[in-house]
Amino acid sequence: MLWEQYVYRRGNEVFELWDGLFSGRDIKPLYIGGRGFDVRSQAVLAAFVASVKGSAVSVQDAKQLLIGFSGYRLDDDIKALTETNTTELTRIFSEIGTTEELPFGGPTEGDEEISTSNALRAGVAKVQAQLDGYTDVILDISSLPRIVYLTLLTSLLNHFIPNKEIDPEREHPLVASGVNFQVLVGEDAALDAHIRAEDPSNELVLIPGYSAVLQLGSLLELPLVWFPILGENRVNQLEKVLNSDYIPARAEVCPVVPHPSKDPRRADRLLVEYSGPLFDTGLTTTSSVLYAHESHPFEAYRQLLSAMRRYRDSMLILGGCRLVVTPLGSKLITLGAGLACFEMHPENLSKKYGVGIPYAEPTRYVASAEKLTRSSPIISALVLTGEAYGITPATASTPA
Amino acid sequence: MRDENAIQLLAKVMSWTEDSALQVRSLQLLADFKYDSYQRFGPGRKFIESLALWLNQFDPSDREAALELVRDKLVFLSDDELSHLVTTAYPDLVIQERLRIVAEENAIPLHRVREIASHPRFNELRIKSLFLGLSDGARTNELRRASFGEISNEQIWQAYELGDNKVDDMLEELKDALEQAGSNSEQSRFNLIWLLDDFSGSGNTYIRYDTKNRRFKGKLQKIYSRLHRGDLVDRSNYEVYLLLYVATRQAIDHIEYWAERFTSEKGYKPLQLRVLCPIENEVRLVDSMSAPLLKLIHAQKNYDERAHDKHTLVGGTEDARLGFAGCALPVVLAHNTPNNSIYLLWGPELLKPFGLFPRVSRHREF
Numbered sequence: 001m002l003w004e005q006y007v008y009r010r011g012n013e014v015f016e017l018w019d020g021l022f023s024g025r026d027i028k029p030l031y032i033g034g035r036g037f038d039v040r041s042q043a044v045l046a047a048f049v050a051s052v053k054g055s056a057v058s059v060q061d062a063k064q065l066l067i068g069f070s071g072y073r074l075d076d077d078i079k080a081l082t083e084t085n086t087t088e089l090t091r092i093f094s095e096i097g098t099t100e101e102l103p104f105g106g107p108t109e110g111d112e113e114i115s116t117s118n119a120l121r122a123g124v125a126k127v128q129a130q131l132d133g134y135t136d137v138i139l140d141i142s143s144l145p146r147i148v149y150l151t152l153l154t155s156l157l158n159h160f161i162p163n164k165e166i167d168p169e170r171e172h173p174l175v176a177s178g179v180n181f182q183v184l185v186g187e188d189a190a191l192d193a194h195i196r197a198e199d200p201s202n203e204l205v206l207i208p209g210y211s212a213v214l215q216l217g218s219l220l221e222l223p224l225v226w227f228p229i230l231g232e233n234r235v236n237q238l239e240k241v242l243n244s245d246y247i248p249a250r251a252e253v254c255p256v257v258p259h260p261s262k263d264p265r266r267a268d269r270l271l272v273e274y275s276g277p278l279f280d281t282g283l284t285t286t287s288s289v290l291y292a293h294e295s296h297p298f299e300a301y302r303q304l305l306s307a308m309r310r311y312r313d314s315m316l317i318l319g320g321c322r323l324v325v326t327p328l329g330s331k332l333i334t335l336g337a338g339l340a341c342f343e344m345h346p347e348n349l350s351k352k353y354g355v356g357i358p359y360a361e362p363t364r365y366v367a368s369a370e371k372l373t374r375s376s377p378i379i380s381a382l383v384l385t386g387e388a389y390g391i392t393p394a395t396a397s398t399p400a
Numbered sequence: 401m402r403d404e405n406a407i408q409l410l411a412k413v414m415s416w417t418e419d420s421a422l423q424v425r426s427l428q429l430l431a432d433f434k435y436d437s438y439q440r441f442g443p444g445r446k447f448i449e450s451l452a453l454w455l456n457q458f459d460p461s462d463r464e465a466a467l468e469l470v471r472d473k474l475v476f477l478s479d480d481e482l483s484h485l486v487t488t489a490y491p492d493l494v495i496q497e498r499l500r501i502v503a504e505e506n507a508i509p510l511h512r513v514r515e516i517a518s519h520p521r522f523n524e525l526r527i528k529s530l531f532l533g534l535s536d537g538a539r540t541n542e543l544r545r546a547s548f549g550e551i552s553n554e555q556i557w558q559a560y561e562l563g564d565n566k567v568d569d570m571l572e573e574l575k576d577a578l579e580q581a582g583s584n585s586e587q588s589r590f591n592l593i594w595l596l597d598d599f600s601g602s603g604n605t606y607i608r609y610d611t612k613n614r615r616f617k618g619k620l621q622k623i624y625s626r627l628h629r630g631d632l633v634d635r636s637n638y639e640v641y642l643l644l645y646v647a648t649r650q651a652i653d654h655i656e657y658w659a660e661r662f663t664s665e666k667g668y669k670p671l672q673l674r675v676l677c678p679i680e681n682e683v684r685l686v687d688s689m690s691a692p693l694l695k696l697i698h699a700q701k702n703y704d705e706r707a708h709d710k711h712t713l714v715g716g717t718e719d720a721r722l723g724f725a726g727c728a729l730p731v732v733l734a735h736n737t738p739n740n741s742i743y744l745l746w747g748p749e750l751l752k753p754f755g756l757f758p759r760v761s762r763h764r765e766f
Binding site for chain 1: 425426429430432433434474475476477480481484485488491492495499509510511512513514515517518676677679680683731
């Protein structure tokens with residue numbers, strides 16, 4: 001397991017983490033955020049900039065990449081909020097560096113719309129082209145759509161960790177040449193419940209790099225295990241995936257629900273909400289339900305990874321399997337699922353198993369501009385690679 | 401009883417027509433998922449039948465409110481959910497505490513997790529950790545399994561009252577394990593004490609102050625005085641953690657306040673409380689209830705005075721309608737309903753009305 005030891009901080013602990021991470025060295029940070037309507041990203045960025053400025057650290061060539069995306073239908077006040085957000089994020093970051101806007105998707109040179117999957121691929125390539133030379137890469141998912149941050153997360157991990165094999169004789173893969181890759185989330189559970197994702201697209205998106213098991217003819221006969229991660233108000237998105245050709249009638253279905261949760265009835269309510277497509281149809285049974293901690297991405301990662309490994313090991317005896325995850329839950333659980341998918345994904349398909357992430361992206365978001373503006377999010381930070389996972393040679397030989 | 405008959409029985413008691421199919425489906429789904437697994441139901445008894453019989457005790461005009469309690473308020477923690485909490489305890493709490501201590505002792509930045517975990521002191525602290533169950537719900541076996549062999553048999557015990565022979569065995573094993581690990585530790589004593597329990601509703605079981613006799617009572621008082629005998633624990637360097645899988649905010653506040661007073665008065669190391677699944681005050685059946693539900697819970701006819709005995713008296717309330725210490729919880733654990741929940745949920749089968757998830761009382765509770 002790659003993240004057997006992990007670095008995860010919430011609330012005030014995040015500032016202590018940054019103090020430790022930045023102190024006494026020169027940093028060259030690349031901050032990747034969203035050019036979206038969710039103004040919680042401002043609080044996250046402001047905290048980050050204040051922390052960097054307050055540390056005894058020399059900052060060089062700091063850059064913010066603001067990812068833009070098109071194709072969503074938003075009310076006018078939310079559109080206006082998107083513009084204000086962009087201006088504010090640029091202003092906040094100007095205290096330490098420059099900002100560049102980077103659109104994902106939209107018309108190509110020939111004015112033709114490209115598919116979402118291709119737009120994601122092209123966008124990620126543009127981000128990857130900018131990574132060289134940065135000591136710290138920070139992905140702030142607070143204002144990014146789920147398909148965008150999942151694509152960025154998995155592809156950046158792929159970039160920093162080209163070889164996932166843990167060899168005691170060699171440096172741990174997570175050292176990643178010393179580049180500190182961290183993911184930030186500004187969360188406000190009460191506000192999340194007021195942002196409605198509506199009208200899922202008819203075009204299912206397959207997260208780039210996680211599509212072969214759902215498309216390659218030679219693999220389509222393999223049994224499929226589906227892990228839909230349940231979240232409120234997304235039954236129609238689940239149904240889009242369920243009713244597609246990707247999920248066969250004989251699929252093993254293991255819904256994942258949040259537990260423990262601040263609301264101890266949350267898992268029960270979600271099962272009732274999804275009972276129509278999942279249980280009433282006989283597709284799955286309540287004994288197949290898995291649990292993942294609502295606000296601990298590394299716990300969710302561990303649960304999902306161990307379930308996937310268990311299925312893989314059993315199914316390999318039968319000739320192989322396809323492991324498919326559809327993340328509809330909170331951002332923190334989705335991050336955990338992303339880590340599990342990354343680690344589980346084989347380097348090539350000769351392994352007789354693979355991982356797929358199909359998703360039905362909503363085309364419309366409805367939110368209250370006033371509630372968004374008043375939100376005071378809790379910040380979470382996950383350090384995924386870099387010095388946290390290195391060992392100074394002298395340490396291991398120090399006597400007890 | 402077969403499911404179809406149980407559903408018919410429920411529909412009859414509730415005077416339902418066909419438009420109640422959705423409610424029945426939801427209840428049946430949650431019955432399959434968890435409620436049927438209540439371990440105090442008699443053989444062959446399932447939830448829907450029990451629900452119908454429980455509802456049938458109330459006036460027809462009160463039954464909708466009683467159903468509201470089940471449909472909208474009930475918090476049932478299944479065996480699987482508790483097991484899941486236990487699996488998170490070792491990697492996400494126990495290991496994290498060891499990382500923190502080793503980082504502080506050796507001035508290593510806390511985020512350098514692999515460096516800390518590679519430090520010999522990290523392994524030494526693993527060996528010098530003692531895990532004690534505070535009740536039969538502590539699931540010590542499950543915790544040991546969840547540690548993937550990092551907790552040995554002689555580091556974990558299902559009870560906190562340790563006989564001298566048991567202590568000797570533990571110390572012998574500790575000495576051997578330290579030698580095997582190449583540790584040059586001078587003391588073969590434990591540094592980290594983890595006290596384990598599944599649930600706390602009020603916190604009284606662990607620590608309370610007897611104003612009449614002016615002394616502290618409860619399990620913590622007994623444990624601390626046992627630890628300070630000096631044979632088991634390195635008194636110059638130790639930490640005591642109370643790890644609760646589930647606890648209410650009321651219990652958390654109570655334990656933190658009284659444990660701090662107790663340990664500072666006695667000169668002991670402060671207790672460190674860790675809770676995997678806190679139940680916040682919003683869940684309590686006091687503020688946000690509908691008027692019919694409030695009336696149902698408080699009505700004299702819906703309560704049996706015999707439920708209030710010398711044990712519930714310790715909680716300081718005049719009756720047990722809102723449960724021990726007036727906790728007013730809607731909580732049921734798969735193996736038994738805590739008496740901190742409202743009487744209507746835990747009332748024993750022989751009383752009238754009986755609870756939806758009747759409780760089996762332990763001989764000595766507090």
